[in-house]
Amino acid sequence: MSDAAVLIVGCGDIGMRVARLLQKSGARVTGLVRSSESAAALHAQGLDAQTIDLDSPTLTLPAADRVFWFAPPPTQGEHDPRLRRGLAALRSRLPRRFVYISTSGVYGDCDGRWIDEDEPLKPQSERGKRRLDAERALDEFGGQTRCEVVVLRVPGIYGPGRLPIERLRRQLPVVQESECPWTNRIHSEDLAAVALAAMDRGCAGAAYNVADGQPTTMTDYFSQSARLLGMPEPPRITLAEARMQLTPALLSFLEESKRLLTTRMHADLRVNLRYPNLAAGLRSCLE
Template sequence: METAPSTENATLPKPGRLFCFGLGFSALALARRLRAAGWSIAGTTRSAEKAAALRGEGIEVFLFSREQPLADPAAALAGTTHLLTSIAPDDAGDPVLDLHAPALTGLAGLSWAGYLSTTGVYGNRDGSWVDEESELRPNAGRSRRRVAAEEAWLAACRTEGLPVHIFRLAGIYGPSRSMLDTVRAGKAKRIDRPGQVFSRIHVEDIATVLQASMAAPRPGRIYNVCDDDPASPAEVTAYACGLLGVDPPPLVPLEEAGLSPMGLSFWQDNKRVSNRRLHDELAVTLTYPTYKAGLDALLEQGY
């Protein structure tokens, strides 16, 4: 079942060509919305199977990875008016810039570019608030790589005129990727860690923020993309269980939760992320301003 796109902040430039490096969950939410509005959509994936499926939707797809650069980047990117990249940096750096920076900076018709980063760049604040002007204190290696990638994209903005905007995303959820699915799968945990909070964002609200930025570009600008309600993971789990009519799992200490090293690393950071800039500067009204609104809607939509 398709989720209903937001009708808020629907202003967009006239239809152009959006090219997405990384046609993943977040990028596709925007791409499908724009395609329905008459835009031409192109982008990359690592999987030939996924590429075939997306071509079936009318999306022009190219295979891309650090090991497999675009065969003809000038041809692939020709006509691109808007660019979105969601590919994570690796140990060597940002693969998109490393492999195709000259082709990107040579796009004469490019009016907007977005780089999807993470609120993990702020590191731990012991539950305090951060905003876009806060010092970056990444804990995990992946977050440190994100800081370096952000700096590289912003440098391309300053020195090459690439119209880059940075979007720091909180924990993403949406259709078939929410705590409702985790509970149904019997994998939900309720970890007892008083004071721990995370911020999160519905995937359709990510698309709304990107759409609003495309309508009012400010190259070099950074935006936190999260909802209005930082909340404890245990609280979210309990609410999802209530929606599904099942008992919440017992509270357990973090050390006894059996999390993977990757899972544990997310608990190093405890902060509340301010989204005031996306409201004030982009005039965005979130469709799902709280996790309760998001989970309620997903259940109503059949997810």
């Protein structure tokens, strides 16, 4: 990707990691962020940064050969007008490749089954429905233009600076293991490497499950994190009790259970994950 013009829309934690990898290859990277504070953080890393309002009706985007779209949808509703506005802005100066981070929530609840990318998309939460709307917009965009679009369906992200320290400190309860649904996750460093591989080697029009391939449960994640941090493990409650005590946002994760197959990711993108399981990944967070 040497000397390519690369645009990272929504250049937060994952975007910064991708940008650092791109710097090593000699790419010209511009990160788009919402605030001047975020722009200053990018400048401190030697990156070109611009502040931008993705909700502006007159949105314009810098020209780039390759675009990573990491900006989230709006927090409400079932559509992503933010991405659709961005795609409209790109039509005048079309990028060659476009990588989008979606969510495994587009599959909805799969009763704990192992699923691949051919699983029907039936999101239950508004969060998942917004991402499905974005995927449909990208499918249409790729079909109407010469831009090659690659979608990454990503579950929970963990890594340095992302551990649930405050939740553990407050001793918020978790669902007892016997009732807890299957969840999947990926380390932030591995996600950045996969995003870069998707830009280089992903098949145009393809979607990829991105996970370490070792699903556990949310309760296991919080328990392992607590042990790692030397904090008390969270109290356990029943699923019925959780439905009365937890927020709707947390409950939406407990209503979905699936295990992600990542065969396509490994075959097409040829990535070797640094953190192939939760135990290895959590240890890295304190190094």
